[in-house]
Amino acid sequence: xxxxxxxxxxxxxxxxxxxxxxxxxxxxxxxxxxxxxxxxxxxxxxxxxxxxxxxxxxxxxxxxxxxxxxxxxxxxxxxxxxxxxxxxxxxxxxxxxxxxxxxxxxxxxxxxxxxxxxxxxxxxxxxxxxxxxxxxxxxxxxxxxxxxxxxxxxxxxxxxxxxxxxxxxxxxxxxxxxxxxxxxxxxxxxxxxxxxxxxxxxxxxxxxxxxxxxxxxxxxxxxxxxxxxxxxxxxxxxxxxxxxxxxxxxxxxxxxxxxxxxxxxxxxxxxxxxxxxxxxxxxxxxxxxxxxxxxxxxxxxxxxxxxxxxxxxxx
Amino acid sequence: xxxxxxxxxxxxxxxxxxxxxxxxxxxxxxxxxxxxxxxxxxxxxxxxxxxxxxxxxxxxxxxxxxxxxxxxxxxxxxxxxxxxxxxxxxxxxxxxxxxxxxxxxxxxxxxxxxxxxxxxxxxxxxxxxxxxxxxxxxxxxxxxxxxxxxxxxxxxxxxxxxxxxxxxxxxxxxxxxxxxxxxxxxxxxxxxxxxxxxxxxxxxxxxxxxxxxxxxxxxxxxxxxxxxxxxxxxxxxxxxxxxxxxxxxxxxxxxxxxxxxxxxxxxxxxxxxxxxxxxxxxxxxxxxxxxxxxxxxxxxxxxxxx
Numbered sequence: 001x002x003x004x005x006x007x008x009x010x011x012x013x014x015x016x017x018x019x020x021x022x023x024x025x026x027x028x029x030x031x032x033x034x035x036x037x038x039x040x041x042x043x044x045x046x047x048x049x050x051x052x053x054x055x056x057x058x059x060x061x062x063x064x065x066x067x068x069x070x071x072x073x074x075x076x077x078x079x080x081x082x083x084x085x086x087x088x089x090x091x092x093x094x095x096x097x098x099x100x101x102x103x104x105x106x107x108x109x110x111x112x113x114x115x116x117x118x119x120x121x122x123x124x125x126x127x128x129x130x131x132x133x134x135x136x137x138x139x140x141x142x143x144x145x146x147x148x149x150x151x152x153x154x155x156x157x158x159x160x161x162x163x164x165x166x167x168x169x170x171x172x173x174x175x176x177x178x179x180x181x182x183x184x185x186x187x188x189x190x191x192x193x194x195x196x197x198x199x200x201x202x203x204x205x206x207x208x209x210x211x212x213x214x215x216x217x218x219x220x221x222x223x224x225x226x227x228x229x230x231x232x233x234x235x236x237x238x239x240x241x242x243x244x245x246x247x248x249x250x251x252x253x254x255x256x257x258x259x260x261x262x263x264x265x266x267x268x269x270x271x272x273x274x275x276x277x278x279x280x281x282x283x284x285x286x287x288x289x290x291x292x293x294x295x296x297x298x299x300x301x302x303x304x305x306x307x308x309x310x311x312x313x314x315x
Numbered sequence: 316x317x318x319x320x321x322x323x324x325x326x327x328x329x330x331x332x333x334x335x336x337x338x339x340x341x342x343x344x345x346x347x348x349x350x351x352x353x354x355x356x357x358x359x360x361x362x363x364x365x366x367x368x369x370x371x372x373x374x375x376x377x378x379x380x381x382x383x384x385x386x387x388x389x390x391x392x393x394x395x396x397x398x399x400x401x402x403x404x405x406x407x408x409x410x411x412x413x414x415x416x417x418x419x420x421x422x423x424x425x426x427x428x429x430x431x432x433x434x435x436x437x438x439x440x441x442x443x444x445x446x447x448x449x450x451x452x453x454x455x456x457x458x459x460x461x462x463x464x465x466x467x468x469x470x471x472x473x474x475x476x477x478x479x480x481x482x483x484x485x486x487x488x489x490x491x492x493x494x495x496x497x498x499x500x501x502x503x504x505x506x507x508x509x510x511x512x513x514x515x516x517x518x519x520x521x522x523x524x525x526x527x528x529x530x531x532x533x534x535x536x537x538x539x540x541x542x543x544x545x546x547x548x549x550x551x552x553x554x555x556x557x558x559x560x561x562x563x564x565x566x567x568x569x570x571x572x573x574x575x576x577x578x579x580x581x582x583x584x585x586x587x588x589x590x591x592x593x594x595x596x597x598x599x600x601x602x603x604x605x606x607x608x609x610x611x612x613x614x615x616x617x618x619x620x621x
Binding site: 077081286287293 | 485504
């Protein structure tokens with residue numbers, strides 16, 4: 001690894017031997033290059049691998065892979081912290097299968113975002129899929145989002161790979177985050193007029209805080225949601241154009257907050273994904289990046305009249 | 316002075332003292348809260364007359380509109396609108412303070428600003444008057460809230476330096492406790508993040524030069540450089556700023572960025588900034604954004620919950 005090339009290879013394995021033969025040289029190369037080498041995964045399932053590759057310079061990854069967005073931003077932080085040292089980061093990890101179609105779709109979304117999110121960094125990832133237990137349709141999706149396979153004999157190109165953006169569009173089409181049901185209660189409807197300055201922002205923020213109080217979200221989740229909404233609101237006031245509308249809906253223990261502005265829209269589908277951290281020479285904005293990490297999911301829709309950002313949160 | 320006395324005097328101070336109010340609005344809401352505090356304490360309230368409040372009746376009307384029982388207080392002689400010429404006269408102002416204390420009021424607090432003084436004092440005269448307000452807080456416990464509408468840039472820096480006790484802006488209140496300790500109360504967002512950075516820059520400069528400690532009202536100076544209890548002073552220059560965020564109920568990412576920016580020079584000069592009383596979400600945001608690296612944070616309260 002030399003400059004900021006980010007690689008992200010697919011490992012399909014059917015036995016411990018195959019896995020170890022694939023991963024061990026990759027780990028050894030990383031250690032020799034002085035990279036940080038992290039091996040994730042449950043030692044109960046990947047015990048043989050951990051045992052085979054453990055040694056000086058190899059870290060056993062603990063947490064991580066809880067949610068796709070936390071995993072992505074976690075790697076961004078890790079890589080960014082190493083930019084000063086010049087060290088690269090190598091990560092070897094099984095991708096969580098997910099317990100529901102929505103969760104599975106979200107991990108595919110993660111895979112399709114890796115190349116962009118970690119693009120500025122010296123990152124090399126191996127995504128491990130055990131063909132013995134992974135449903136075939138997930139293997140198929142994994143083939144969609146990796147440029148290369150890695151096996152015991154090294155790297156080979158993946159002719160099945162599709163453009164990331166196309167995959168993301170397909171996932172969003174097939175597995176949209178559930179919209180509010182027709183009988184969802186409107187907890188707040190507030191408008192900020194065109195020309196409203198940042199001073200005007202505290203009023204809807206206080207209204208959101210009030211609406212979330214005793215609304216079923218645990219205190220910490222409500223605080224995070226409020227912070228996420230506030231960042232999106234700031235963004236709409238700074239980059240969009242008024243009037244800015246805020247709609248907060250709830251049904252059971254789910255919440256939807258839609259912030260709509262009347263600016264030129266948010267064209268970049270990677271908004272809030274690109275790293276705002278100082279090691280990224282093209283550092284992006286921080287607000288939506290943080291907002292994505294503070295709520296369950298954030299959807300950006302462009303309408304003919306502006307941008308509409310939906311923040312989802314569930315108790 | 317016994318330490319308990321010091322502690323209680325400082326504990327009382329966030330809402331009192333010689334404070335700066337920065338505002339883009341008319342400051343009416345702030346005046347009302349300032350008056351509310353005064354009425355609760357049994358203070359006499361002195362307000363410099365301006366176009367909005369030329370007399371007591373106008374002031375009572377404003378305060379009543381903000382939910383205060385101002386009419387009764389005015390009848391009891393606890394609210395007085397003072398003509399600018401008398402208010403902005405060092406001798407006249409001191410007499411007002413002394414008279415109010417002789418009359419048995421619990422304390423004195425005033426409200427005014429450069430826009431009101433402009434017809435009476437030139438800028439140098441006003442600066443001198445501000446120094447008098449600082450002295451009267453120190454010697455007589457007379458509080459003063461100085462409203463600077465629309466102040467910015469160098470004028471803002473100057474205004475910040477003039478006020479030792481604290482600074483307010485709508486949702487934000489920063490209180491300088493001296494000894495390298497700052498309390499921040501309220502909320503920071505994109506409406507006041509730049510101001511917050513400017514306040515921190517001024518406060519950290521004051522800390523690094525050891526000029527941040529004001530004498531307590533009616534007492535002798537408590538700060539003796541050689542007896543700094545925190546032991547953080549090096550050759551008369553303190554190297555540690557403690558920013559107590561217990562009262563900070565909200566901060567946007569831009570607020571934390573402002574905290575980094577406002578303390579930059581101080582940290583570059585070897586100073587350390589400790590953040591205390593952080594809410595769990597604040598800790599999480601600081602770690603998430605990498606801003607945590609700039610500060611000393613408490614060990615507990617892990618930022619990488621997920």
